[in-house]
Amino acid sequence: GPRLLHGFRFEHLSTGAELPTREALAKLPGPLAAVLLELPLRDAGYLLPTWDELSSFAALCQEKEVPLHFDGARLWESAPYLGHGLAEIAGLADTAYVSFYKGLRGLAGAAVAGPEDVVAEVRQWRQRMGGTLFTMQPYAVSALRGLREEVPRMAKYHDYAVGLAERLPDLGIAVFPDPPHTNAFRILVPVGTEVVMSRLLTFAEAEKTVLTPPWRPADVPGWSWSEFTVGSATLDWTIDEAAALLAKVLLTD
Known part of the structure; x- marks a missing residue:
């Protein structure tokens, strides 16, 4: 343009x-x-x-x-x-x-x-x-x-993102950057893109909740990545609850 x-x-x-x-x-x-x-x-x-x-x-x-x-x-x-x-x-x-x-x-x-x-x-x-x-x-x-x-909450969102990124690797989900610089960061899983998208769609249809944007193939074969953004809705969960839910949906058949 x-x-x-x-x-x-x-x-x-x-x-x-x-x-x-x-x-x-x-x-x-x-x-x-x-x-x-x-x-x-x-x-x-x-x-x-x-x-x-x-x-x-x-x-x-x-x-x-x-x-x-x-x-x-x-x-x-x-x-x-x-x-x-x-x-x-x-x-x-x-x-x-x-x-x-x-x-x-x-x-x-x-x-x-x-x-x-x-x-x-x-x-x-x-x-x-x-x-x-x-x-x-x-x-x-x-x-x-x-x-x-929203502006007054940005520090809280960032703190939550840092805490979540610290918890996710223990559950098999990689993060970048570590720690996050903002309230948003990348998450990566050792799962093919079609498989992880199917799992997210199944969860969204059942729970009426969208966890992440669409996923893409990562540079490492067999891995996929997306973004996770912490906002007001995320604060309804504790960090442990959010981490456990992401691991369950993304990594479990």
Whole structure:
């Protein structure tokens, strides 16, 4: 999309389960229009840099006089691991994007924060690209609910994820990263994808509960992986109950 519409050219700072680093950025030749950093890096297992690594990365962007943009769709979930407030985290970047429909469980929608002149231009491009709706009221109401109710729970969700990830390997379920950086992480089992999906479907039909998103083949033959996200519904179970249920459904015929 952006390549065709705006003529952008992209250089990737990392691939796979690897975070972009200051060193990788320093090696890129030539001038850059902007640098984008996803927090957390979902395709790598919801990985986050440390606060010092993130600060150093942002400082290099300033040295290079290159605008830094945070794709912070899950920025809310990143604060507990980084150990700093949302305003301080976003303040490292020139602009930041946040989502209202992922961790905040809103209907849809997002926001971009930055200098007034930049945001004014973003607003123009939103309209040019067909992103301005007739009314934002339902989305704004659901976003405000998420800001009020979900953001204060993010530390609790993260603590639960860390506790669950500590328990699962004892039951035969591998986790990555260990410990989780956010309230979401990858889980892996030594079961074929079709088999594990069949078990999950059987459980969902019987209990009217979906435990995980769809599963995919792992790099190791015979293994499969998916993501597990801790949210308000997860807290209805103790960590031991959730771990036992996952092991029973995923590993038992």
